[in-house]
Amino acid sequence: MVAVICLIPTPLHVTHRRQTRTIPDMATAAHNARTLPLALATLGVVYGDIGTSPLYTMREVFTGPHGILHSVDNMFGILSLILWSLIIIVSIKYVTFVMRADNRGEGGTVALIALASRSLRKGKKKRKRQQLAVAMIGIFGVSFFYGDGMVTPAISVLSAVEGLRVAAPSLGQFVIPLTIVILLALFMIQRSGTARVATFFGPIMAVWFVVLAVLGVVNILEEPAVLHAANPYYALHFLWENSSTAFVTLGAVVLAVTGGEALYADMGHFGRKPIQLAWFVFVLPSLVLNYFGQGALILLNPEALQNPFYHMAPEWALYPLLGLATGATVIASQAVISGAFSLTRQAMQLGYVPRLEVLHTSERTEGQVYVPAVNWFLCVAVIALVLGFQSSSNLAAAYGIAVTGDMVITSLLAIVVVARLWGWGWLRASALFSVFLVIELSFFGANVLKIPDGGWFPILGGIVIFTLMTTWKRGRELLYERVHADAIELEPFIRTLAASRYTRVPGSAVFMIANPYVVPPALLHNLKHNKVVHEQIIVTSVSVTDEPHVAEDQRVQIECMMPKFYRVRVSYGFKDSPDIPKALALCRDRGLFIDAMDTSYFLGRETLIPKIHSDMAFWREKLFISMSRNTSSATNYFKLPTNRVVELGTQVVL
Numbered sequence: 001m002v003a004v005i006c007l008i009p010t011p012l013h014v015t016h017r018r019q020t021r022t023i024p025d026m027a028t029a030a031h032n033a034r035t036l037p038l039a040l041a042t043l044g045v046v047y048g049d050i051g052t053s054p055l056y057t058m059r060e061v062f063t064g065p066h067g068i069l070h071s072v073d074n075m076f077g078i079l080s081l082i083l084w085s086l087i088i089i090v091s092i093k094y095v096t097f098v099m100r101a102d103n104r105g106e107g108g109t110v111a112l113i114a115l116a117s118r119s120l121r122k123g124k125k126k127r128k129r130q131q132l133a134v135a136m137i138g139i140f141g142v143s144f145f146y147g148d149g150m151v152t153p154a155i156s157v158l159s160a161v162e163g164l165r166v167a168a169p170s171l172g173q174f175v176i177p178l179t180i181v182i183l184l185a186l187f188m189i190q191r192s193g194t195a196r197v198a199t200f201f202g203p204i205m206a207v208w209f210v211v212l213a214v215l216g217v218v219n220i221l222e223e224p225a226v227l228h229a230a231n232p233y234y235a236l237h238f239l240w241e242n243s244s245t246a247f248v249t250l251g252a253v254v255l256a257v258t259g260g261e262a263l264y265a266d267m268g269h270f271g272r273k274p275i276q277l278a279w280f281v282f283v284l285p286s287l288v289l290n291y292f293g294q295g296a297l298i299l300l301n302p303e304a305l306q307n308p309f310y311h312m313a314p315e316w317a318l319y320p321l322l323g324l325a326t327g328a329t330v331i332a333s334q335a336v337i338s339g340a341f342s343l344t345r346q347a348m349q350l351g352y353v354p355r356l357e358v359l360h361t362s363e364r365t366e367g368q369v370y371v372p373a374v375n376w377f378l379c380v381a382v383i384a385l386v387l388g389f390q391s392s393s394n395l396a397a398a399y400g401i402a403v404t405g406d407m408v409i410t411s412l413l414a415i416v417v418v419a420r421l422w423g424w425g426w427l428r429a430s431a432l433f434s435v436f437l438v439i440e441l442s443f444f445g446a447n448v449l450k451i452p453d454g455g456w457f458p459i460l461g462g463i464v465i466f467t468l469m470t471t472w473k474r475g476r477e478l479l480y481e482r483v484h485a486d487a488i489e490l491e492p493f494i495r496t497l498a499a500s501r502y503t504r505v506p507g508s509a510v511f512m513i514a515n516p517y518v519v520p521p522a523l524l525h526n527l528k529h530n531k532v533v534h535e536q537i538i539v540t541s542v543s544v545t546d547e548p549h550v551a552e553d554q555r556v557q558i559e560c561m562m563p564k565f566y567r568v569r570v571s572y573g574f575k576d577s578p579d580i581p582k583a584l585a586l587c588r589d590r591g592l593f594i595d596a597m598d599t600s601y602f603l604g605r606e607t608l609i610p611k612i613h614s615d616m617a618f619w620r621e622k623l624f625i626s627m628s629r630n631t632s633s634a635t636n637y638f639k640l641p642t643n644r645v646v647e648l649g650t651q652v653v654l
Helices: 004-009 012-020 022-045 059-061 073-099 109-121 128-161 169-192 195-222 224-230 232-241 243-257 261-265 272-300 304-305 314-347 373-388 394-419 426-448 454-485 490-499 521-530 580-590 618-629
Strands: 503-512 532-544 556-562 564-572 599-609 645-653
Touching: 022 128, 022 195, 022 272, 022 314, 059 243, 059 272, 059 304, 059 394, 059 618, 073 232, 073 243, 073 261, 073 272, 073 394, 073 426, 109 128, 109 314, 109 394, 128 314, 128 373, 128 394, 128 454, 169 314, 195 224, 195 314, 224 272, 243 394, 243 426, 261 314, 261 394, 272 304, 272 618, 314 373, 373 394, 373 503, 394 426, 394 454, 426 521, 426 532, 454 556, 454 599, 454 618, 454 645, 490 564, 503 521, 503 580, 521 532, 521 599, 521 645, 532 580, 556 580, 556 618, 599 618
Parallel strands: 503 532, 503 599, 532 564, 599 645
Antiparallel strands: 556 564
16 A cells, blocks of 8 residues: 555645655654664663573572472462563563653662652742651662662672582582682772773673573473463462462562662663663563573473573583673673762762762763772672672572662652652552552562571661761761851951952962852961962852753852952752862853962861760761761862862861
């Protein structure tokens, strides 16, 4: 029919309409051309964690510490639970709904905290308590992410290397040493950056998912009846008939959806469309086929329960599969480690983490960073987990609780965003996410039972990280109050300064201060001790917005308070890297010229003294002071030229 239509002469006005439509068609084609490569790239970054779950999920369900009896009914029930967990939690919750809650294209817990806080600021009255509650819930989520970041590399790489026991049982003694060597190498290469290696991640994971699907199909053909498990009846029947046992089993079933949070967290790197395309077209079918293939294999050969994934392959393919699985788990670990770096940087910008050394590993991609302190902290924690738990089966108990906790927190924050920011109202938003919360709280409750078996580790790690983050945030607020308690207002001071006879020296002086409306202590100390005033004074403050990025044309706001005396406010998004000299260079186009070679930067440096019966517990004061002493210098953080920085100290009693 299309060919016939093309042969019919077209009137002039119709031809014109067809030509005008070519522009959007070309734009659509260009968009699709970009989407497909990005969808391939997501396989190596976004789906590494969830893509390696088939290595251990089915094994843990039947042979783990809380394994269930192997039977046809149980197998159908478990496969149905895995399938519908992937559909409801990942496909519907994350891919369909949560990914719509983007902060200027960015996703993840920090972006969701910013959106939820912003939604609560709408209206005439600010809801400070609700905003504080949102922030605390969000920080719990961040803490759970770090717990996940410790366990994921350990369980992923260890589960892959354990394939040696299937391929060559005599080499089983080398599993732990080889795992540690691989993990050490992974953490050691972080400093050089992963930009080049990342180009191979997508193709390697594409091969991995193809292999998952092929192995699944081959085994399903041996026992096609396993496909009946796609019926949700089997999941419901399993839960009903095995109410007590089934609840415990959910703690292992949830391993199939670990990594689902990465879809949302990495949205800023790839965009929503490529992630959705890769999930529905490639990842979800491959995972489902592999899980069902493992189920078919176990039904035919119950002895394969000890490691069903590797038993799916013929003997000649075991070593290639072992190598591919190890590569896939390294990629999955890399994604989590990179995510920890990015999350730390964002939390640092929002004031929840002390200033740490941040190194940029790519000249093209601003978001690729390396945080040495976080890298080696994770390295020590991951190797300690491998040595302490000795097997991926033991580690599985420590894995689920961090993931399910993060899922629950995402749902709670999403309710606030959907209700307030999207305008759905509390009733509709709660009704929607209560469906997800019922499932996620069931998963979380099942994992709580595994706390004695190893679930205590991510909880302990999360509590420590939460304590550190909240202590730093509260300590900075307390320090701000103490420093500015007796502060002098800037405008009256300027008038007094104009009438004074202080000696003027050539050049510009930049005084950094958090509150741009008071006199910087460094300026007062300079006047007191040096008895001079620079020819041009710029009082500079830095603020971080709840948006991921701030455009350069909105970076600086300049206010001329008197001739040669300026107040400059610099704004950054929580994913931007502060660079004060670069920001001040933008002032030239707005009438403020700052000669970089003739400018001095004055910083205040506080010596903190703890105080009993203060607004913060004494032990937290001591902790805050210790963190302050080990924080990176403001000179490095703001990228100030070290040979032009003057630090003037003062004592502050907390």
